[in-house]
Amino acid sequence: MSKIIRIGTRDSELALWQATTVQQRLAEIGYDSTLIPIKSAGDQVLDKPLYELGITGIFTKTLDVAMLKGQVDIAVHSMKDVPTQLPQGIVQGAVLERAVTHDILVHKGLDFLENDSPSTIATGSLRRKAQWLNKYPNDRVVDLRGNVNTRLLKLIENDWQGAIFAKAGLERIKLLPKDAVLLDWIIPAPAQGAMLVVALENDDFTRTAVEKLNHKESELATGVERDFLRTLEGGCTAPIGALARCENEKLHFEGVVFSLDGKQKVEIKKTVPLKSADGLGTMCANEVLKNGGQQLMESIRNANSALH
Ligand SMILES: NCc1[nH]cc(CCC(=O)O)c1CC(=O)O
Secondary structure, three states: OOOOEEEEEOOOHHHHHHHHHHHHHHHHOOOOEEEEEOOOHHHHOOOOOHHHHOOOOOOOHHHHHHHHOOOOOEEEEEHHHOOOOOOOOEEEEEEOOOOOOOEEEEEOOHHHHOOOOOOEEEOOOHHHHHHHHHHOOOOEEEOOOOOHHHHHHHHHHOOOOEEEEEHHHHHHOOOOOOOOEEEOOOOOOOOOOOEEEEEEOOOHHHHHHHHOOOOHHHHHHHHHHHHHHHHHHOOOOOOEEEEEEEEOOEEEEEEEEEOOOOOOEEEEEEEEEHHHOOOHHHHHHHHHHHHHHHHHHHHHHHHHHHHO
């Protein structure tokens, strides 16, 4: 039996690039597909910081609903935007080979790094904010929302020295400035740089097709990072970073949770043989919780609930 696979996607340039990539990859292995762009709630509310909206999965929910209603067969997501708990009936179909994982700084000249006066850096991410303030405690971090294109425009329009982006996102839509600075000291979001295809659990035809796009090492690394996040977060948004890399049959992991002001952190680093990487994310999260992470997460939860 053959059918045309309907690919649900957000309608931002980045999301469309990612969905088109999946469409091409499916075509290469003999499957026809069609793109169905759908506006997500996360793209519609632009005047509030994401963490104030207090919902995880704001970018993915609309597509989940479309899939559960039978309007699309798969959805393509930036994996870091996908909640660690997938909705009932929806499963991970494939993790595509991961692109660069790190953040970069887009700026208007780097003189601000040398002089002593405080700079203003824009980001909507608690994780980026906390890590920037940890390194540059005198700087000001302002909120920045919208899709990648919108955020680049806002940087140009405002009197800020720079803004932080995922390198992978800007590369994909060919908007990465040549002089952007790699922020390799910022630990990325769990699964940053990876694309996830989700499918319906009971759709064997589509799952068999999509499975062929899965990249084993990317699946393993992002799985460990998301286990770390899932164990720590308890459903709330928090400044959590995690990065796993596979190298020479080993998996290198680092994970961290920061206080909102970036002043405190609890981190962990571990290297294990690839074969025994399975429970690593959960184990590392439990160690972080034991070493002060629990108190950090509680104060973050209290600050979050004061917002709502
Ligand atoms: N939060 C939005 C988002 N989700 C995924 C990407 C980029 C691609 C990726 O990180 O996989 C971005 C943009 C950004 O963080 O600058």
